[in-house]
Amino acid sequence: MVLADVRPSPLAGQWYPASPSALAQMVDHFLDRAQEAMPALTGEVVGLVAPHAGYLYSGPVAGYAFAAVRGRAYDLVAVVSPMHYPARGPLLTSGHQAYATPLGPVPVDQTAVDALSTCLRERYGLSIFPVREDTEHALEIELPFLQRALAQPFRLLPVMVRDQSRAVAEGLGHALAEVLREHNTLLVASTDLSHYYPQPVAEALDHEMLRRIEAFDPEEVFRAEEEGKGFACGKGALAAVMWAARDLGATHAQVLHYATSGDTSGDYSAVVGYGAAVFLN
Numbered sequence: 001m002v003l004a005d006v007r008p009s010p011l012a013g014q015w016y017p018a019s020p021s022a023l024a025q026m027v028d029h030f031l032d033r034a035q036e037a038m039p040a041l042t043g044e045v046v047g048l049v050a051p052h053a054g055y056l057y058s059g060p061v062a063g064y065a066f067a068a069v070r071g072r073a074y075d076l077v078a079v080v081s082p083m084h085y086p087a088r089g090p091l092l093t094s095g096h097q098a099y100a101t102p103l104g105p106v107p108v109d110q111t112a113v114d115a116l117s118t119c120l121r122e123r124y125g126l127s128i129f130p131v132r133e134d135t136e137h138a139l140e141i142e143l144p145f146l147q148r149a150l151a152q153p154f155r156l157l158p159v160m161v162r163d164q165s166r167a168v169a170e171g172l173g174h175a176l177a178e179v180l181r182e183h184n185t186l187l188v189a190s191t192d193l194s195h196y197y198p199q200p201v202a203e204a205l206d207h208e209m210l211r212r213i214e215a216f217d218p219e220e221v222f223r224a225e226e227e228g229k230g231f232a233c234g235k236g237a238l239a240a241v242m243w244a245a246r247d248l249g250a251t252h253a254q255v256l257h258y259a260t261s262g263d264t265s266g267d268y269s270a271v272v273g274y275g276a277a278v279f280l281n
Contacts, residue, residue, distance in 0.1 A: 006105050007096040010135045016055040016144060020102040026055060027148040030063030031070055034276075038067055039256060043280030045069050046250040047187030047241050049213065050145070051274035052081065052138040052234070057261045058192070062142075064257040064276035065188075066149040073151040074186045076109055078176055080241050081138035081190035082234040083160035088129050090163030091120070091172060095130030099140055099156065103147045109155035115179045116157065123178070124171030128159070136160055138190045138234065146188070154186075164236025166222055172236075173218070173243025180248065187248075189241035191234030193273030199262050205230050206258060206273035213277050216253040218242040245279035253279050 012018040017026060050065035051058035083092050093113050098105040113128075120126040139158055146154065157180075159172065176187070193206040209230030212220035218239035224230035232238050242253075256276040262268035 005097040006100045007094055007098065007133065009100045009140060011137055011140055012102050015137060015141060018102055023102045023144055024148060026059065027144050030059045031067050031149060033060065034063035034067040034257070035070065038064065041068060041278065041280060042254060043252065045186070045278050046248050046281055047189065047245040047279040049189045049191065049238060049241070049275060049277040050142055051192050051276070052141045052190045053192060053261065053272060053274065057264050057272070058274045061257050061259050061274040061276050062145055065278065066145040068256065068278050069186060070149045071151050074154050075184045076112060076157060076180065077146055077154045077186045077188060078157040078159065078180060079139050079142050079188040079190060080159045080161065080172070080237040081136065082164065082237050083136055083162040084138065085134070085136060087131060087162050089127055090168045091126060091128040092131045092160040092162060093128050094158045095132040099143055099158070101140070101144050101147065103144055106143050106147065106156050109157055112155070112157045112179060116175055119175040119178050120171065124175055126168060126171050142188055142190055161234070161236040161240065166239070169218065169236040169239040170243055173240040174247060176240065176244040177247030180244070187241045187244055187279070189234065189238045191232045191238045193275055194231045195233060195272050196270040199260060199268035199271050202260055202271045202273050206275065210255045210258060210275050210277070213238070213275070214253045214255050216242065216246070216279070242279065249281045250279040251281055253277055
């Protein structure tokens with residue numbers, strides 16, 4: 001099938017290499033390094049959590065999330081990210097037929113998008129709006145990792161969360177599970193952790209958030225931020241994927257790796273935290 005309407009990448013050449021060979025080499029390096037140090041998984045992966053900064057900073061951590069599914073094949077991958085920019089509506093999806101990356105186009109599964117839209121509207125009173133030529137990085141940044149890690153091409157269900165409230169996240173999570181239940185599918189939550197705290201403060205906040213992720217209770221993701229004990233810039237996306245993963249049979253979570261931007265830059269005065277985790281059945 002020829003995909004005539006492909007969203008152009010605003011990230012290639014800035015957030016990750018524009019050269020297909022350089023990008024593939026970089027992603028494979030992160031996957032290889034993570035695979036060497038990967039802890040044993042205590043179940044089959046239903047979903048994962050990966051960061052969404054430029055690859056020089058978050059790529060080593062993202063490698064752990066995607067190494068957990070390396071060599072696996074999925075027909076449909078739902079990537080749920082925050083929407084960092086002003087946009088109409090609580091939830092967004094792509095208005096294009098595919099996402100462009102230097103490794104080739106990733107086709108959007110319009111049937112799945114339509115089914116999700118119907119389910120959200122009829123069951124949860126929520127709307128999802130298509131956007132075109134958006135500049136959101138948090139969703140696209142996960143695609144080259146999926147393209148290199150998975151054993152075969154996949155179709156994409158892209159969701160960007162603008163309203164990161166409990167009600168929207170829970171409705172989205174349950175709707176995703178309803179739509180994905182009959183598919184061979186993978187859930188991906190795109191989120192970074194705390195932003196611009198000194199390293200010791202960031203580590204305390206991030207480890208508390210990761211502890212609550214590992215407790216596998218999406219409500220705790222919101223409570224951590226409300227209590228000022230932990231932060232995730234994509235908390236709504238993260239919680240939605242946790243609710244969906246639970247509905248799809250996941251029973252527990254496992255944190256795989258953690259680092260900060262300071263571990264790359266050497267500047268520990270104001271760092272961003274990155275975590276990798278999986279949801280398992």
